[in-house]
Amino acid sequence: MKKKTPFLQSDGAVSVLVVLLGFLVGTILVALVGKNPLNMYKAILQALSGYNIDNGRMNVRYIGETLNYSVPFILCGLSMGFANRVGLFNIGGEGQYIMGMTVAQIIALLGPQIPVLHWLLALLGAMVIGAIWGGVVGILKAKYEVSEVVSTIMLNYVALYLSRIICLQLPGATTYKTANYPETALIGNEFFQRITKNSLLNNGIFFMILAVLAFWFIMEKTSLGYGMRATGFNKDAARASGIPVVKSISISMAISGVFAGLAGGIIALGSFKYGRVIAGMDNYGFDGIAVALVGNSTAFGTTIAGLLFGLLKNAQALMQAKQIPKEITFIIQGLIVIFIALRSALKLYQEYVDKRRLQKEVGL
Amino acid sequence: MMVLNMLPSVLMIVAPILITAIGGMISEKSGVVNIALEGLMMIGAMTAAAAHVLMEGSGMNHTLSLVLALALGLGVGGIFSLIHAVAAINLNADQTISGTGINLLANGVTIFASQILFNADRTKEFRMGMQTDALGFYPTAYLALIVVLISWFVLYKLPFGMHLRACGEHPGAAESVGINVKRIRYIAVLASGMLAGLAGGCVVLTQTIQYTSNTINGRGFIALAAVSFGRWRPVGVAGAALLFGTAQAFAIIANNIPALRILPTEVFNILPYVVTLVALVVFSGKNYAPASVGKPYEKGAS
Numbered sequence: 159m160k161k162k163t164p165f166l167q168s169d170g171a172v173s174v175l176v177v178l179l180g181f182l183v184g185t186i187l188v189a190l191v192g193k194n195p196l197n198m199y200k201a202i203l204q205a206l207s208g209y210n211i212d213n214g215r216m217n218v219r220y221i222g223e224t225l226n227y228s229v230p231f232i233l234c235g236l237s238m239g240f241a242n243r244v245g246l247f248n249i250g251g252e253g254q255y256i257m258g259m260t261v262a263q264i265i266a267l268l269g270p271q272i273p274v275l276h277w278l279l280a281l282l283g284a285m286v287i288g289a290i291w292g293g294v295v296g297i298l299k300a301k302y303e304v305s306e307v308v309s310t311i312m313l314n315y316v317a318l319y320l321s322r323i324i325c326l327q328l329p330g331a332t333t334y335k336t337a338n339y340p341e342t343a344l345i346g347n348e349f350f351q352r353i354t355k356n357s358l359l360n361n362g363i364f365f366m367i368l369a370v371l372a373f374w375f376i377m378e379k380t381s382l383g384y385g386m387r388a389t390g391f392n393k394d395a396a397r398a399s400g401i402p403v404v405k406s407i408s409i410s411m412a413i414s415g416v417f418a419g420l421a422g423g424i425i426a427l428g429s430f431k432y433g434r435v436i437a438g439m440d441n442y443g444f445d446g447i448a449v450a451l452v453g454n455s456t457a458f459g460t461t462i463a464g465l466l467f468g469l470l471k472n473a474q475a476l477m478q479a480k481q482i483p484k485e486i487t488f489i490i491q492g493l494i495v496i497f498i499a500l501r502s503a504l505k506l507y508q509e510y511v512d513k514r515r516l517q518k519e520v521g522l
Numbered sequence: 523m524m525v526l527n528m529l530p531s532v533l534m535i536v537a538p539i540l541i542t543a544i545g546g547m548i549s550e551k552s553g554v555v556n557i558a559l560e561g562l563m564m565i566g567a568m569t570a571a572a573a574h575v576l577m578e579g580s581g582m583n584h585t586l587s588l589v590l591a592l593a594l595g596l597g598v599g600g601i602f603s604l605i606h607a608v609a610a611i612n613l614n615a616d617q618t619i620s621g622t623g624i625n626l627l628a629n630g631v632t633i634f635a636s637q638i639l640f641n642a643d644r645t646k647e648f649r650m651g652m653q654t655d656a657l658g659f660y661p662t663a664y665l666a667l668i669v670v671l672i673s674w675f676v677l678y679k680l681p682f683g684m685h686l687r688a689c690g691e692h693p694g695a696a697e698s699v700g701i702n703v704k705r706i707r708y709i710a711v712l713a714s715g716m717l718a719g720l721a722g723g724c725v726v727l728t729q730t731i732q733y734t735s736n737t738i739n740g741r742g743f744i745a746l747a748a749v750s751f752g753r754w755r756p757v758g759v760a761g762a763a764l765l766f767g768t769a770q771a772f773a774i775i776a777n778n779i780p781a782l783r784i785l786p787t788e789v790f791n792i793l794p795y796v797v798t799l800v801a802l803v804v805f806s807g808k809n810y811a812p813a814s815v816g817k818p819y820e821k822g823a824s
Contacts, residue, residue: 322786486630496609498619500615
C-alpha cells in the first residue's frame with residue numbers, strides 16, 4: 159500500500175502556514191483594538207521595498223536597514239538551528255550573543271589599532287567566547303546530564319551581569335556606555351552607505367553569508383555533520399554505531415555558540431560607535447529560537463525566516479508612526495512559535511484520519 | 523540586627539519568586555515543564571498594574587482595588603497558561619517550544635495592551651501600592667507562606683496530590699489505576715499559570731509603581747531555577763527561593779552596606795544562576811526530577 163506524504167506535513171508548507179496564521183491573528187487583533195490593519199502592511203511594504211505607498215516616495219535606506227536588522231536574527235537562528243539538528247534546545251543564544259558583544263567591545267576599545275586587523279580580531283574574539291559559552295553547555299549536557307534548557311537559561315543571566323561588571327571597567331564607562339571606539343574597530347562599509355543612503359548596513363553581512371554557507375557545509379557535507387544529525391535523530395542508535403555522542407554534543411554546542419557570538423560582535427561594532435553597558439537583553443538570541451523554528455533549522459530556511467524577522471523589526475518604527483503599536487510584531491512572532499508548537503496537532507489529526515480509513519476498510 | 527532590618531525587603535523580593543516557583547514545581551510534578559513562568563508573570567503584573575490604576579482612578583476602596591487587581595492577575599495568568607496546557611497535554615507539543623512562544627508573546631502582549639490602554643509603552647503610575655504592616659512586612663510575604671503550606675499539604679497529604687505526583691513519575695501506571703492523567707495535568711498547569719500571574723501582581727504592587735517591559739526582568743527564570751535547585755519539593759523550593767531572593771535583595775541594597783561596596787552589585791545578581799548551575803553539576807546522576815517530566819503522555823501508548 160502506497161502512502162504519500164500529505165502536503166501539510168512538508169516542513170516548508172507548515173512554516174508558510176504558521177507564518178500566515180500568525181499574521182492573520184495579528185491582523186485581527188489590530189482590527190479588534192480599533193486600528194487599521196492596512197497601516198501595518200503599508201509599514202511592512204515600506205520596510206521591504208523602501209516604497210512609501212502614501213506619498214509615492216522611494217527611500218532605499220529602508221532596504222539597507224532591513225538587511226542589516228536581518229543579520230543578527232539569521233546568525234542567532236543558525237545558532238539555535240545548529241543545536242536543534244543535534245537534538246538540543248539552545249535557549250542560550252542570548253547569553254552567547256551577549257558574551258560575543260562584550261568581548262568585541264573589549265577588543266574594540268583596547269586592541270591594537272591596525273586597520274582591518276583590529277575589527278577582524280574583535281569579531282574573532284566574539285566567535286571564540288561564543289564557542290566557549292556554548293561549549294560549556296555541551297560539556298555539562300554530555301558529561302553531567304545537565305539539561306541544556308536549564309543551563310542555557312542560567313548562563314544567559316550570568317552573561318548579562320558579567321557583561322555589566324566587565325564593561326563598567328572599560329575606558330570612559332558610564333552607567334550605560336563606554337568611550338567611543340577608535341576608527342579602526344568599526345565595520346562600516348562606505349559602498350553600502352552610499353547605495354543605501356547611509357543605512358547601517360555594514361561588513362557584518364559578509365560574515366553572515368559565510369556563516370550560512372558554513373552551517374550548510376558542516377551540517378550537510380561533512381562526516382562531523384553526519385554524526386551530529388545522527389545524534390539528533392536517535393542518540394542511542396548513533397552511539398551504537400560508533401558515533402562519539404559526547405563529542406558531537408559538545409562540538410555542536412560550541413559551533414552553535416560561534417554563530418550567536420558573531421552576531422553579538424557584529425551588533426557591537428556595526429550598529430554602535432561605542433560600547434554599551436547593557437541593563438537588559440537585546441532579545442536577538444530569544445528571537446533566534448523563533449527564526450530557527452520557522453526555518454526548520456536548515457541554512458536556507460533560517461536565512462529566509464531571519465529576513466522576515468529583520469523586515470518586521472525595521473517596520474516597527476514605521477508602524478508606530480502610523481499609530482499601530484509596534485509590539486504587534488512581537489505578538490506575531492510569539493504566535494508563530496506557539497503555532498509551531500501546535501503543529502504536532504497535524505500529526506495527531508493525520509493519525510486520526512488514518513485510523514478512520516482503516517476502520518472503514520475493515521467495515522467498522 | 524542588620525539582617526533583621528533587611529528581612530522585610532528580602533521577603534518582599536522573595537515572595538513573588540517563591541509563589542511562582544511553587545507553581546512551576548506543581549506543574550513539573552505533574553509531568554509538564556513550564557518555562558513560560560517568566561511570560562506568565564509579565565502578564566499577571568501588567569494585568570494587576572493596569573487594573574489597579576484604573577480602579578484606583580475610579581475612586582474605589584484601596585484595599586478592594588488591590589485584592590481585585592491581584593485576582594485579575596491570577597485569572598489572566600491562568601487563561602494564558604491554558605495555551606501551554608492545550609499544546610502540551612492535548613496536542614503532545616514540544617513543551618519547551620510552546621513555553622518559549624508564550625514568553626515571546628507576553629513580551630508583546632503586555633506592552634501592546636499598555637499602548638492601547640494608556641498610549642505609552644508602560645502602564646500609568648498608580649498612586650499607592652500595597653502597604654506594609656506593623657512589622658514592616660508586605661502582605662505578599664504571608665501570601666507566599668500560605669501558598670507553600672497549602673501546596674505541601676495538597677501534594678503530600680491529600681490523595682489528589684499523590685495522584686498528581688504519580689502523573690509526573692509514571693503516567694501510564696497512574697492511568698491504569700483510574701487516574702485521569704490529562705485532567706490532573708490540566709489542573710497543575712493552570713495552577714502554575716495562576717500562581718505566576720498572582721506573583722507578577724505581587725511584584726508590581728510592592729516593588730514598583732507601574733508595569734514596564736523591565737518589571738519582571740528574569741524573576742520567572744529565577745523561579746524556574748529555584749524549582750530544580752530545591753529538588754522539586756516544597757521545603758527545598760522555599761529554601762532555594764529564599765536564598766535566591768536574598769541574593770537579589772543584596773544586589774539592590776548592597777550600596778547601603780559599606781562592607782559590601784567593594785563588590786559590584788552584579789555579583790549578587792549572578793549568584794542564583796551560578797549556584798543553580800553548580801548544584802546541577804554536583805547532583806548530576808542522582809535524578810530528583812519527576813521521571814516523566816517534559817514527556818507528552820499518550821493514552822494507550824505503551
